[in-house]
Amino acid sequence: xxxxxxxxxxxxxxxxxxxxxxxxxxxxxxxxxxxxxxxxxxxxxxxxxxxxxxxxxxxxxxxxxxxxxxxxxxxxxxxxxxxxxxxxxxxxxxxxxxxxxxxxxxxxxxxxxxxxxxxxxxxxxxxxxxxxxxxxxxxxxxxxxxxxxxxxxxxxxxxxxxxxxxxxxxxxxxxxxxxxxxxxxxxxxxxxxxxxxxxxxxxxxxxxxxxxxxxxxxxxxxxxxxxxxxxxxxxxxxxxxxxxxxxxxxxxxxxxxxxxxxxxxxxxxxxxxxxxxxxxxxxxxxxxxxxxxxxxxxxxxxxxxxxxxxxxxxxxxxxxxxxxxxxxxxxxxxxxxxxxxxxxxxxxxxxxxxxxxxxxxxxxxxxxxxxxxxxxxxxxxxxxxxxxxxxxxxxxxxxxxxxxxxxxxxxxxxxxxxxxxxxxxxxxxxxxxxxxxxxxxxxxxxxxxxxxxxxxxxxxxxxxxxxxxxxxxxxxxxxxxxxxxxxxxxxxxxxxxxxxxxxxxxxxxxxxxxxxxxxxxxxx
Amino acid sequence: xxxxxxxxxxxxxxxxxxxxxxxxxxxxxxxxxxxxxxxxxxxxxxxxxxxxxxxxxxxxxxxxxxxxxxxxxxxxxxxxxxxxxxxxxxxxxxxxxxxxxxxxxxxxxxxxxxxxxxxxx
Amino acid sequence: xxxxxxxxxxxxxxxxxxxxxxxxxxxxxxxxxxxxxxxxxxxxxxxxxxxxxxxxxxxxxxxxxxxxxxxxxxxxxxxxxxxxxxxxxxxxxxxxxxxxxxxxxxxxxxxxxxxxxxxxxxxxxxxxxxxxxxxxxxxxxxxxxxxxxxxxxxxxxxxxxxxxxxxxxxxxxxxxxxxxxxxxxxxxxxxxxxxxxxxxx
Numbered sequence: 001x002x003x004x005x006x007x008x009x010x011x012x013x014x015x016x017x018x019x020x021x022x023x024x025x026x027x028x029x030x031x032x033x034x035x036x037x038x039x040x041x042x043x044x045x046x047x048x049x050x051x052x053x054x055x056x057x058x059x060x061x062x063x064x065x066x067x068x069x070x071x072x073x074x075x076x077x078x079x080x081x082x083x084x085x086x087x088x089x090x091x092x093x094x095x096x097x098x099x100x101x102x103x104x105x106x107x108x109x110x111x112x113x114x115x116x117x118x119x120x121x122x123x124x125x126x127x128x129x130x131x132x133x134x135x136x137x138x139x140x141x142x143x144x145x146x147x148x149x150x151x152x153x154x155x156x157x158x159x160x161x162x163x164x165x166x167x168x169x170x171x172x173x174x175x176x177x178x179x180x181x182x183x184x185x186x187x188x189x190x191x192x193x194x195x196x197x198x199x200x201x202x203x204x205x206x207x208x209x210x211x212x213x214x215x216x217x218x219x220x221x222x223x224x225x226x227x228x229x230x231x232x233x234x235x236x237x238x239x240x241x242x243x244x245x246x247x248x249x250x251x252x253x254x255x256x257x258x259x260x261x262x263x264x265x266x267x268x269x270x271x272x273x274x275x276x277x278x279x280x281x282x283x284x285x286x287x288x289x290x291x292x293x294x295x296x297x298x299x300x301x302x303x304x305x306x307x308x309x310x311x312x313x314x315x316x317x318x319x320x321x322x323x324x325x326x327x328x329x330x331x332x333x334x335x336x337x338x339x340x341x342x343x344x345x346x347x348x349x350x351x352x353x354x355x356x357x358x359x360x361x362x363x364x365x366x367x368x369x370x371x372x373x374x375x376x377x378x379x380x381x382x383x384x385x386x387x388x389x390x391x392x393x394x395x396x397x398x399x400x401x402x403x404x405x406x407x408x409x410x411x412x413x414x415x416x417x418x419x420x421x422x423x424x425x426x427x428x429x430x431x432x433x434x435x436x437x438x439x440x441x442x443x444x445x446x447x448x449x450x451x452x453x454x455x456x457x458x459x460x461x462x463x464x465x466x467x468x469x470x471x472x473x474x475x476x477x478x479x480x481x482x483x484x485x486x487x488x489x490x491x492x493x494x495x496x497x498x499x500x501x502x503x504x505x506x507x508x509x510x511x512x513x514x515x516x517x518x519x520x521x522x523x524x
Numbered sequence: 525x526x527x528x529x530x531x532x533x534x535x536x537x538x539x540x541x542x543x544x545x546x547x548x549x550x551x552x553x554x555x556x557x558x559x560x561x562x563x564x565x566x567x568x569x570x571x572x573x574x575x576x577x578x579x580x581x582x583x584x585x586x587x588x589x590x591x592x593x594x595x596x597x598x599x600x601x602x603x604x605x606x607x608x609x610x611x612x613x614x615x616x617x618x619x620x621x622x623x624x625x626x627x628x629x630x631x632x633x634x635x636x637x638x639x640x641x642x643x644x645x
Numbered sequence: 646x647x648x649x650x651x652x653x654x655x656x657x658x659x660x661x662x663x664x665x666x667x668x669x670x671x672x673x674x675x676x677x678x679x680x681x682x683x684x685x686x687x688x689x690x691x692x693x694x695x696x697x698x699x700x701x702x703x704x705x706x707x708x709x710x711x712x713x714x715x716x717x718x719x720x721x722x723x724x725x726x727x728x729x730x731x732x733x734x735x736x737x738x739x740x741x742x743x744x745x746x747x748x749x750x751x752x753x754x755x756x757x758x759x760x761x762x763x764x765x766x767x768x769x770x771x772x773x774x775x776x777x778x779x780x781x782x783x784x785x786x787x788x789x790x791x792x793x794x795x796x797x798x799x800x801x802x803x804x805x806x807x808x809x810x811x812x813x814x815x816x817x818x819x820x821x822x823x824x825x826x827x828x829x830x831x832x833x834x835x836x837x838x839x840x841x842x843x844x845x846x
Contacts, residue, residue, distance in 0.1 A: 026707040301607035305628035312632040
């Protein structure tokens, strides 16, 4: 009996042990489940099939602003966006789950938070629907970033639009420029980096009888191997200083006026632009003019010479004695003829009348070398006439002025020519240069015939020639000083003279040094 | 007596100047074109040449040029007598060795004789 | 407030039967939430004075405890905080929100209210070793249900608690802005059993 009791006791104790172990296990399970549920950072709630929130985790409490006991039993549509929730629950019930569906939650503070909801259907073992777990992923941050992204996209699109517009405009400009360059009535060559040809327009192609594509990207050095380009390249490589309106003869019937301009970008030279202007026709006209002048001179003068000589010989008695009355008539005829000869001279010189009025292109140049050149070139003539020329240079450094070299040379030549012309053999011409604070002064002093006082006022007038020199000189149009005055005054300078008949004449000209010239131009 | 060769294609002018020259006591020789001119210079070696520039065949400049190259005749003085008056022509003539350049229409025969006298002095 | 008589305590503790720890943790959670740690301490002290000190935090949810203790806990709470019936009912309602056991059931029952009728008894047996909860009627159209609790005479205070608890349960399975529960019959009033009428809108 005691044994049986003891056995029962043992069995009972065994059962008790099992129970306590089971209880322990339950407690652990409870703890585990709670941990999982409680510490889940994602808001989760359990919604019953009829739409009542049955349970929620601490994350959900935090998100919604409701406490647990407030939210449990609450119809889910009061907390979430009714329409969307309906859709989600419908889908969940049908398919068993939804993933990342947009859903809004309305917190206790009536704030709407947009999120992404995922739901999973919960069924019993028998297959009866309990409800569904809904996890809510707060998209507020993402939505904000999405919004920012969208705004950035719009801004970018706007910028792109602007850029596109700018690009289209640039393209248009480029096309316009391209069209201009292509259709330009001047030839264009552009040299870019490393002196390689980067552009050549159709007219330039025509000038050189060559295709641009054969030349593009070749450096200047290579281009000189093309025969038609040789003259151009010669000028480009040899010419020192700026090339402006330089005449280049390509073929017999093609003369170009070449100008080179540096291409600048932000003050840096990135290339050279060569402009080629066809002046063949101008040259031709010039040639024709010259030829006409020569021809006219000759043709008209020939018969007039014959008349002059004949009448003179008559007057001189070389053809027999003449009466006083005859003398009278013949003299008058002679004079008329002389007038004709003069008229022809004037007419021929009318073409030169404007010469010197306008100066093409002043460049900063030293004056002294120009004078030296003229002195040197007149030495021959002076020697022939046995006239001594002296050139007195200033001790100090030669000054520079803005001068059109060709024209200034012409002016100085004229003065020196006159000095030599109107000085007798054995005479002397002194050419001196002097630097004053603001000017360079040139004086040409001769020991020649001088200018009669009563004629001095008209010295610079058109067609003026002193009465005493008309017989002396081989040639004299009376335009020389007129033109010289034009030239000097166009440079902003002054010209004047001092003369005494029988003793000699000194002509002076003064040219302003650079700064003054600019001032003069500004006043203009 | 000094011999003057006149190279001038215009008959009347040529005759006029020859007449004057003879009157002044010079011996004259005439050429009516450039070729004849240079030939006569070589052959006759005158004391002075009056040379027109516009001539049929080779022109006066060419004559000057050829004369310059021939040492036998290079030194013979030449006065250019032309109606071409442009500066370039004068320069060219003088460069080619002419001692003077006179424009016919600007000088009387008498003045020309004066020039000749001066050169032959 | 008058104290709980020693005889009352004695009588309660003599009632045969056991209850699950969860019924006590409901009290614990409620007090903690509303009265804090201090509040809980006070209740524990009161129970200590009554001779049955319990440490609420050591209660095992699924453990078994004397049924009397359950009533005692409520009585102690009532005394300490001077709660009225409404408050007790509130604790009952609250219980449905936090009770793990309730949660177990809800997952089964909530889908179909009718299932409740079928499964209703199970809930009771999970919590108590004595008594029977008998679903009588579930009228969807008229919006009421009737439940009877038999062979269970603990303490009137528990009847009040149960009212809240039942409202709570039903609120989880029926969508209604308001759910009421009243005790139509009660053994402490001379009836044979407890009868509860739950009404909704």
